[in-house]
Amino acid sequence: MKTFRVALLANLKKNAPHWEGMPEDQWDDLDSETTIQAVSDAIRAGGHTCEFLEGDITIIDTVRKFKPDICFNLCESHSGNAREAQVPAILEKLGIPYTGSKVLCLALTLDKPMTKRVLTYHDLPTPDFQTFERVDEPLDAKMKFSLFVKPSQEGTGMGVSAKSIVKDETELRQQVRIMIEHYHQAALVETFIEGREVTVGMVGNLVGPVARRMPHDEKLPRIQAGLRFFPPLEVDLTPYLETDVVYDNRLKVALADQLNYLCPAPLEEDQVDELNWLAAAVFRVTGALDVARVDFRLNANEGWKPYILEINPLPGLSPGISDIVIEAAADGVSHTELVNMILETSLQRYGLIS
Numbered sequence: 001m002k003t004f005r006v007a008l009l010a011n012l013k014k015n016a017p018h019w020e021g022m023p024e025d026q027w028d029d030l031d032s033e034t035t036i037q038a039v040s041d042a043i044r045a046g047g048h049t050c051e052f053l054e055g056d057i058t059i060i061d062t063v064r065k066f067k068p069d070i071c072f073n074l075c076e077s078h079s080g081n082a083r084e085a086q087v088p089a090i091l092e093k094l095g096i097p098y099t100g101s102k103v104l105c106l107a108l109t110l111d112k113p114m115t116k117r118v119l120t121y122h123d124l125p126t127p128d129f130q131t132f133e134r135v136d137e138p139l140d141a142k143m144k145f146s147l148f149v150k151p152s153q154e155g156t157g158m159g160v161s162a163k164s165i166v167k168d169e170t171e172l173r174q175q176v177r178i179m180i181e182h183y184h185q186a187a188l189v190e191t192f193i194e195g196r197e198v199t200v201g202m203v204g205n206l207v208g209p210v211a212r213r214m215p216h217d218e219k220l221p222r223i224q225a226g227l228r229f230f231p232p233l234e235v236d237l238t239p240y241l242e243t244d245v246v247y248d249n250r251l252k253v254a255l256a257d258q259l260n261y262l263c264p265a266p267l268e269e270d271q272v273d274e275l276n277w278l279a280a281a282v283f284r285v286t287g288a289l290d291v292a293r294v295d296f297r298l299n300a301n302e303g304w305k306p307y308i309l310e311i312n313p314l315p316g317l318s319p320g321i322s323d324i325v326i327e328a329a330a331d332g333v334s335h336t337e338l339v340n341m342i343l344e345t346s347l348q349r350y351g352l353i354s
């Protein structure tokens, strides 16, 4: 294996800006020093040179000084509605290769309603939805309670809690108000999918055409060659089933090491096939590259029909904690191997290795 100069680009939680009245979960998306250390160790274990560079505006100078062959991108950035696309946009301008999805995909998928519009166009199953830019917008007739209210442009369960499940007009307006006033963005309201919580991680790139609509005909080949799927992970929510449970910020961040993850999720082979196919389809229509994780809910009231909640083209890589890391481990792929698999997929895509 050839060796490369790799710049690891990420936003460290401890370097993030703070301000008065900042929501407590504001920077839960960002990386810890432990994660950065583990990812750089993994890249070095692959035989490469690796240096961490903070993914803020200083990157314009630091990355040019370091002169990497490729950047390993984990930047979530701090502000702006397309923030995950900011560093990749700089790298595009500088002509420096980087791992993972590009500007359009990163900007699109950070916006859940926009992503859902694309999924809907391709007839991919995602819960019915409506966005609210004002608290008093009338509710569409197709939107039947219970509903689920979340911010349009956050991740890591931010702004999500048991209160997100709303059962009537009063609760709906209350939650929508919180999203608009607290998170300063449109509220996304979805049909509440009661059921199981499953996520599918994958590494690779699709081969074949990517601009067509999904085939309706079941007999047509399902295009997913080139992707390696890890076994689905289920978040076992049963211990927290006091009332209605969601995989919220408290569960994701505070209890990450106490949660019971079922991996591989106890699913039939044809259910896994269906999830993989849907995950590949989402990967394809959002233009994802190299790595992603797709979150689903399986509807208890429709024979566990899978509904796509979102795609994460920058899945967390915290050893032993992040979903895709757990999934890879269930397939015998270590954290070091996973990181190098992503890097090699990307190097291949840029034609830097064959």
Ligand SMILES: Nc1ncnc2c1ncn2[C@@H]1O[C@H](COP(=O)(O)OP(=O)(O)O)[C@@H](O)[C@H]1O
Binding pocket: 127, 148, 150, 154, 155, 156, 157, 158, 160, 190, 191, 192, 193, 194, 197, 245, 246, 247, 248, 295, 297, 309, 310
């Ligand atoms: N329509 C929905 N029905 C039921 N639960 C939902 C729905 N949307 C989100 N959730 C719950 O909220 C969690 C976070 O939502 P998600 O859309 O994945 O956002 P993120 O992970 O970016 O915060 C999900 O993992 C799930 O537990």
Ligand SMILES: [Mg+2]
Binding pocket: 156, 157, 295, 309, 310
């Ligand atoms: Mg999610």
